[in-house]
Amino acid sequence: MYNLLQQIASGIAMGGIYACLGLALVMIYQSTHHINFAQGEMAMFSTFVAFLLLQWGLPYWAAALATLAFGFVAGFLIERLVLRPLGDVPELSVIVVFIGLFIGINSLAGWVFGHQLQPFPSPFPSKLFGTTLVSGHEMGTIAVVLVVVTTLYGFLRFTKVGLAMRASAENPVSSRLAGIPVSLMLSLGWGLSALIGAIGGLMVAPVVFLEPNMMGGVLIYAFAAALLGGIDNPWGAVAGGLIVGVVENLAGTYVVGTELKLTLALVLIVGVLLIRPSGIFGRKLVARV
Amino acid sequence: MAALLAANNVEAFYGPTRVLKGISFEVAEGGITTILGANGAGKTSTLRAISGLVRTRGEIRFAGHRIDGLATEKIAALGIAHVPDGRGTLVNMSVEENLRVGAYLRRSKAEVEASMERMFGYFPRLRERRQQQAGTLSGGEQQMLAISRALMQRPKLLLLDEPSFGLAPLIIREIFDIMRVINQQEGVSILLVEQNVARALDLADHAWLLETGSTVMSGTAQALRDDEQIRRSYLGF
Numbered sequence: 001m002y003n004l005l006q007q008i009a010s011g012i013a014m015g016g017i018y019a020c021l022g023l024a025l026v027m028i029y030q031s032t033h034h035i036n037f038a039q040g041e042m043a044m045f046s047t048f049v050a051f052l053l054l055q056w057g058l059p060y061w062a063a064a065l066a067t068l069a070f071g072f073v074a075g076f077l078i079e080r081l082v083l084r085p086l087g088d089v090p091e092l093s094v095i096v097v098f099i100g101l102f103i104g105i106n107s108l109a110g111w112v113f114g115h116q117l118q119p120f121p122s123p124f125p126s127k128l129f130g131t132t133l134v135s136g137h138e139m140g141t142i143a144v145v146l147v148v149v150t151t152l153y154g155f156l157r158f159t160k161v162g163l164a165m166r167a168s169a170e171n172p173v174s175s176r177l178a179g180i181p182v183s184l185m186l187s188l189g190w191g192l193s194a195l196i197g198a199i200g201g202l203m204v205a206p207v208v209f210l211e212p213n214m215m216g217g218v219l220i221y222a223f224a225a226a227l228l229g230g231i232d233n234p235w236g237a238v239a240g241g242l243i244v245g246v247v248e249n250l251a252g253t254y255v256v257g258t259e260l261k262l263t264l265a266l267v268l269i270v271g272v273l274l275i276r277p278s279g280i281f282g283r284k285l286v287a288r289v
Numbered sequence: 290m291a292a293l294l295a296a297n298n299v300e301a302f303y304g305p306t307r308v309l310k311g312i313s314f315e316v317a318e319g320g321i322t323t324i325l326g327a328n329g330a331g332k333t334s335t336l337r338a339i340s341g342l343v344r345t346r347g348e349i350r351f352a353g354h355r356i357d358g359l360a361t362e363k364i365a366a367l368g369i370a371h372v373p374d375g376r377g378t379l380v381n382m383s384v385e386e387n388l389r390v391g392a393y394l395r396r397s398k399a400e401v402e403a404s405m406e407r408m409f410g411y412f413p414r415l416r417e418r419r420q421q422q423a424g425t426l427s428g429g430e431q432q433m434l435a436i437s438r439a440l441m442q443r444p445k446l447l448l449l450d451e452p453s454f455g456l457a458p459l460i461i462r463e464i465f466d467i468m469r470v471i472n473q474q475e476g477v478s479i480l481l482v483e484q485n486v487a488r489a490l491d492l493a494d495h496a497w498l499l500e501t502g503s504t505v506m507s508g509t510a511q512a513l514r515d516d517e518q519i520r521r522s523y524l525g526f
Contacts, residue, residue, distance in 0.1 A: 170379050178438070
């Protein structure tokens with residue numbers, strides 16, 4: 001029984017990380033209607049930057065803040081320098097560029113930082129509230145994710161810039177006619193998304209060790225999370241992340257074993273697309289013409 | 290009356306195709322001007338040229354500024370609001386959010402709230418549907434929302450692209466009646482593009498006639514209504 005609870009708890013914590021990456025995917029989807037396959041690699045690269053800063057002797061929180069700033073700027077610039085020059089191209093071309101980014105960033109990280117596994121510190125004490133059921137890092141991860149999703153939701157829902165970002169994604173022409181600088185909104189969306197991804201990277205690295213391929217599996221689960229919850233809904237991504245985390249952990253421990261865990265995520269993705277493409281919390285789009 | 294907007298020998302292009310072949314026209318300050326013409330005459334392209342949504346050549350002046358070649362969002366900021374063809378509704382957002390998007394350039398929160406109240410005064414049905422997803426509104430309601438969204442910018446000039454398109458006669462009348470009120474109460478000049486020539490000439494003070502990308506005639510709405518050729522070709526009696 002205790003073991004089961006422990007598996008659920010660590011599933012929730014892992015789910016929080018999926019949720020974080022899922023949120024980053026939602027963020028880009030909200031502002032561009034694209035799904036960024038390079039999201040995980042961008043997060044991994046940011047985490048390496050944090051690693052470097054920590055090695056230089058910066059205190060954890062300063063390094064983390066600098067990393068988030070780096071993530072934001074990098075995301076902003078990738079949109080400006082890589083995607084913007086593409087202009088208005090078919091969906092498929094964008095996907096190819098995302099795959100190119102994925103491979104490019106992955107190789108760059110390997111070349112700059114090397115391929116050996118690096119231990120990465122957690123900012124949280126190993127034990128919180130004296131329980132062995134949930135580790136301090138797991139509890140901290142869940143708290144961080146809740147803060148991120150609340151902030152993101154509030155930002156998109158209640159601020160003028162958030163509204164402008166959603167409008168830009170939904171109808172760029174109407175938005176420009178209303179005076180919204182749509183191209184700036186897209187870059188901002190990318191910046192914010194990369195920032196959220198970097199938070200996910202900082203949370204996952206203490207669990208899986210830091211190396212260029214650390215996000216491979218995580219991103220697949222994050223896709224499953226975002227799709228399951230509804231790709232246009234931040235809360236959906238979090239709920240989806242937690243569900244995927246728990247299911248993955250329980251199935252891995254009791255049903256299919258660790259080797260087939262990733263397959264489960266793919267089954268989830270295909271299942272959601274077949275049965276309920278808008279996800280659990282996603283809005284079904286209704287339009288009258 | 291002084292011209293608020295003046296186009297001089299304006300050409301417009303979709304890719305290599307020239308759709309406006311050097312048109313010139315003016316929009317008087319405070320009035321309602323209409324551009325008439327058959328399908329494909331270049332009416333929508335004319336509005337898109339003003340808003341910088343198509344590549345143009347020639348000179349367009351608005352309130353003392355040259356606006357040809359400016360980015361669409363800069364043109365909007367100078368005080369031109371554009372209700373595009375197809376209405377441009379943000380279908381996944383609520384009615385209220387649509388209006389807030391229209392108010393993006395406004396700074397004062399209190400004034401935005403006041404404007405929104407005024408829009409609900411013009412179109413009470415929008416108030417009832419305030420929290421409803423805009424994509425679920427009827428065509429007429431979406432047209433009302435599109436006009437309100439544009440007015441939330443508090444523009445000097447309102448460009449209206451075929452507001453009667455696809456609507457029932459009763460709704461068209463309601464919308465055209467309110468346009469006159471809006472023209473006076475909001476102090477906004479209107480440039481209306483319409484296929485429904487009879488309605489447009491009823492509403493407007495001044496009209497320009499467009500044929501295959503060129504302006505061929507202009508005059509007061511009264512003069513065009515009385516013109517033999519216009520009557521036969523466009524009014525059908």
